[in-house]
Amino acid sequence: MDFSLTEEQELLLASIRELITTNFPEEYFRTCDQNGTYPREFMRALADNGISMLGVPEEFGGIPADYVTQMLALMEVSKCGAPAFLITNGQCIHSMRRFGSAEQLRKTAESTLETGDPAYALALTEPGAGSDNNSATTTYTRKNGKVYINGQKTFITGAKEYPYMLVLARDPQPKDPKKAFTLWWVDSSKPGIKINPLHKIGWHMLSTCEVYLDNVEVEESDMVGEEGMGFLNVMYNFEMERLINAARSTGFAECALKMPLAMPTSVSLLVNPLGITR
Template sequence: MDFKLTEEQELLLESVDEVCERFGTEQYFKECDEKHVWPKEFTDALLENGFQSLGLDEQYGGTPVDTQTLMLVAERMCKNGVPIYIYGNLCALKDMTEYGSDEQKEQCFAEVAKGNPGFVLGFTEPGAGSDSSALASTYTRRDGKVYLNGSKSFMTNAVNSKYMLCVARNSEDDASLRENRSKFSMWWVPLRDDEGNLTPGISIEPLEKIGWNMGNTCELHMEEVELEEKDLVGTEGNGFMQAMVNFEVERLIACAQSLGAAECAFEDATHYATQRIQFGKPIGKNQLIQEHITEMYMKIENMRNWVYKTAWKIDNGEPVQIDSAVAKLYCGRAAFEVIDTALQVMGGIGYTKDCRISRLWRDQRVYRIGAGTDEIMIHIAGRAIQKLYQD
């Protein structure tokens, strides 16, 4: 495996640096974080420079790139201090490009072209987090219409989204078949009209979180939300498998974002260690600080190897069920450990909001939960690894 950057990749990453330097200053992100507002000026700059459609096919207004390049861009964004949740969600649009109707695709990519989320995924529920088979939201056919009922949880950017891709089960299913994932279907749900008014039967409640302050995470409730048959996405009964189509790439991009955030914190802390004078010398000359720096560097290189190798395998058509799960497990843990150690090196200043490491620290912790918990990653990898050794 040769991970040397191509000339095109180097130029692309230089462009990332330029956009971040001009529009993504730390002062700007600090203000957005404090005010709990989306950094629209920055995301508009990403849109104008083509990054918001990177990885999409040309027919959808995008620029096709391989998985490795997509990971490099996500990593570099976060290495520049861009919040980990701002860039990289476009890979989820494969659910729409693979299964959406022409009308649904047109509506979705009209939003993307404006710099808005194409949709918010309605999957997780109050009683169904890691246990996806426990999804309880239902759809019911009545008088030629379809009606949705239920609740969805931890929906990122539901306040900013015009549409939801909602996974629900047929209300006529036998309750004893709750674990039969072939009973799930996917529906295209307008959340609001062109004036921003919520669709009748939809209510959205933002959640207060430890981090991710620039984005919103919401609870969404549906009560007799009226749809039509044309709002079915893909094949009825195949909603669960459709939702899974891009989970491995989504998990890997979370790893790339974690890698970038860890690099950002590492560089800030290491630079500080060469400048901060205590007891008459830079603290970086103390052996314990050198141990911190070395361990951070080691974890970052291990993270990089996992991300790049797994991306290479995806681009070469190799299975990555184990790789993506273990990469997500390792990078989620290691990135937080690196950022936490960086904060320790910074000392008291690292715990203040004047230091961006404190923001990285708050934002990174959720990656041991979101996109698949540590425990579920162990479950996925543990089963798959054992299968390799069965007689």
């Protein structure tokens, strides 16, 4: 089996390296992280150059690319020491193409093209429901033609920065207990939503938040996918997410390896380079 890169892939990776090393030095990301500032200039540059929109159809402002090419691009971003964990633009659009409505897909694509950022945060985890999503207690109920969501989410990545959330909520009286969960499209600025960023030891460029939902009113049209299929839709999203995480982590590992290797020639001990002294 031939694992060599194509000429197009080589050119893509070279363009990513040039973009980041020329415009976004290590000091830029260090300052953003120290100040807890979202690197909007970086995300805008990735979107403008098509990097964060790889694999997205042209009709939604993207550039068609296979999964291997997409993962290579994420690895290269990480290898340059840049925060590839921020890049979920394509993932958001893919999910909406799979199970979202035409209106939800339109909002996702328009928001991403306008800002260069992902359109929504995934509001799944709760204080008592992490890997075991079946223990989630956030509910949705219907009254007078409206839907009301109540509950608490935690460790929600990007809730402060992104304009929308996909909220996983339980029907308190499901016809089929195996189909109790549904995803809802929620505008993060709606009344009844309170977002509290959590203190972290790393990844300060992007918030991780507690989200409180108190009688948050949404429409039936805000249902994402079929009713009762929320958990399966989340699993589809996780398929892509696990692949993305592997690519990012591999790139970060290579970046971490390069940093100490560069030290013997760049760090001096008295008058000799560290590598010679040791």
